[in-house]
Amino acid sequence: MVEKFDIVIAGAGTAGAYASYLLAKSGFRVALLESKSGNEIGVKTCGDGLGLHHVERMSRYLTPNSKVFQNKIEGVELISPDEKTKLIIKGEGYVLDRFAWGRWLVEEAIRAGATLYEGHTATSPIVENGSVVGVKAVERKSGIVKEFRAKVTIDATGAAAVLRTKLSGWAVSEPLHPEDVSHAYREIVYVEEPLENPQYIKIYLDMAVAPGGYWWIFPRNATMLNIGLGIWGVLRRNPRVNYEQYILPRFKIRGKYHIGGGFIPTRRPLKTLVGNGIVVLGDAAAAVNPIHGGGIGQALLTAELASKAITKAFETGDFSEETLWEYNLLYMKEWGFRQAQLDVLRLMLQTLDNDDLNFGLSRKILNEDEIYHLAARGTDLSLIDKFKVLMQFVGRPALLRKLTLSIQYAKEIGDLYLAYPREKAELDRWYTQVVNKYNEYRKKIGLGPLPTA
Numbered sequence: 001m002v003e004k005f006d007i008v009i010a011g012a013g014t015a016g017a018y019a020s021y022l023l024a025k026s027g028f029r030v031a032l033l034e035s036k037s038g039n040e041i042g043v044k045t046c047g048d049g050l051g052l053h054h055v056e057r058m059s060r061y062l063t064p065n066s067k068v069f070q071n072k073i074e075g076v077e078l079i080s081p082d083e084k085t086k087l088i089i090k091g092e093g094y095v096l097d098r099f100a101w102g103r104w105l106v107e108e109a110i111r112a113g114a115t116l117y118e119g120h121t122a123t124s125p126i127v128e129n130g131s132v133v134g135v136k137a138v139e140r141k142s143g144i145v146k147e148f149r150a151k152v153t154i155d156a157t158g159a160a161a162v163l164r165t166k167l168s169g170w171a172v173s174e175p176l177h178p179e180d181v182s183h184a185y186r187e188i189v190y191v192e193e194p195l196e197n198p199q200y201i202k203i204y205l206d207m208a209v210a211p212g213g214y215w216w217i218f219p220r221n222a223t224m225l226n227i228g229l230g231i232w233g234v235l236r237r238n239p240r241v242n243y244e245q246y247i248l249p250r251f252k253i254r255g256k257y258h259i260g261g262g263f264i265p266t267r268r269p270l271k272t273l274v275g276n277g278i279v280v281l282g283d284a285a286a287a288v289n290p291i292h293g294g295g296i297g298q299a300l301l302t303a304e305l306a307s308k309a310i311t312k313a314f315e316t317g318d319f320s321e322e323t324l325w326e327y328n329l330l331y332m333k334e335w336g337f338r339q340a341q342l343d344v345l346r347l348m349l350q351t352l353d354n355d356d357l358n359f360g361l362s363r364k365i366l367n368e369d370e371i372y373h374l375a376a377r378g379t380d381l382s383l384i385d386k387f388k389v390l391m392q393f394v395g396r397p398a399l400l401r402k403l404t405l406s407i408q409y410a411k412e413i414g415d416l417y418l419a420y421p422r423e424k425a426e427l428d429r430w431y432t433q434v435v436n437k438y439n440e441y442r443k444k445i446g447l448g449p450l451p452t453a
């Protein structure tokens, strides 16, 4: 059975549903394939936190239904491992009703004209004459295999990146290395004792509980909390075990609303997000903020930027990698270079221990505003006053060296991403420079060369 569309999108999460909305609204015939069906659509295991700036950007194209916002957030409380230091970082955002958010986006896509194929699992890209020309999918209920043919195929299947990873030998198929992933587990629970300051999300740094990452409380309200943790890098311990051992005993739980885990790509940008006839979005494109693992905003951003590049490709009638390359250029300029900068800092942060973190937070090596900018928008390295840093590191030369190195390399590697090649032909030469620069840095902070998956 063969269906024909302009664009076929696999995955109706934030990225796929929003891209479907944008493209259908522009008049394209869009098929949106989603493995889940019925009441499963919209369900996503997540911390559900989203910065206001992402919502504002989205509102240029689609104003969110107020029902999707469960709690308005005013900022973050960042807590040191010994819990003696608490930094209050101002920054508005929301804790989403994630199910309502997911459903709302799919409904908007359908209202704009996209055709939803629920209960359809995309299994592989269809490749003809060196181009992706659609997707093979199985209808779960009947087991019937279908072909969805289109000029452009979009992989928005989340971290598993079901389509791009099957394009063996293509640059876009670059696999995720276990070092570049974080594993998260979270529960949405009802607690007996109301949380103080539910307008603030809480981030606890503790390398024993969440090695390389953090554990969190994202309040939906004072007594309904999204509590979880993310462990960065090669998995040596199941996050659920740490959740049950260290975090759960701190709360009196009345009931549980939803539990679940997942993995998140937390790394530099993929070297390319396109191939002949295909583009990748959201987690499938590893577009997540490598420091805090937030990827809802980036799922929206990739959908927006890719939609622009795809619209242009339709104007020319050419769906080759060269034409779709525009999306790479938009992405690297808008977010990719910041993602790379944050990834450099992420690697350094993963080498720190609780002593370093207690020291760094208590001395306010970065102040609240600086941390906000760093985490939400990417590094603005001019924020970090070198003299101030030097003064505060008296007695910690090794830590000072690591921090200054990471700032220097974040700048250099970010600049390399800003000079992302305008053409595919230059990609390998450019990428060799990236790898060399990363390896230079990694060696200096005591890490081995960039892993090849």
Ligand SMILES: Cc1cc2nc3c(=O)[nH]c(=O)nc-3n(C[C@H](O)[C@H](O)[C@H](O)COP(=O)(O)OP(=O)(O)OC[C@H]3O[C@@H](n4cnc5c(N)ncnc54)[C@H](O)[C@@H]3O)c2cc1C
Pocket (backbone or CB within 6 Å): 010, 011, 012, 013, 014, 015, 016, 033, 034, 035, 036, 044, 045, 046, 047, 048, 049, 050, 120, 121, 122, 123, 156, 157, 158, 159, 160, 162, 184, 185, 186, 228, 260, 261, 262, 263, 264, 281, 282, 283, 284, 288, 293, 294, 295, 296, 297, 299
């Ligand atoms: C525990 C946890 C906590 C997190 N907390 C936050 C947070 O607080 N804030 C934040 O911004 N980000 C957070 N993230 C990351 C965030 O959830 C993701 O970055 C974001 O949801 C990515 O959206 P997406 O559309 O790319 O992928 P997804 O939301 O994963 O959507 C992919 C969709 O594709 C479907 N699919 C998969 N395979 C197929 C297939 N073969 N065929 C058809 N359909 C398929 C899936 O069913 C799914 O609906 C968290 C992630 C986890 C795991």
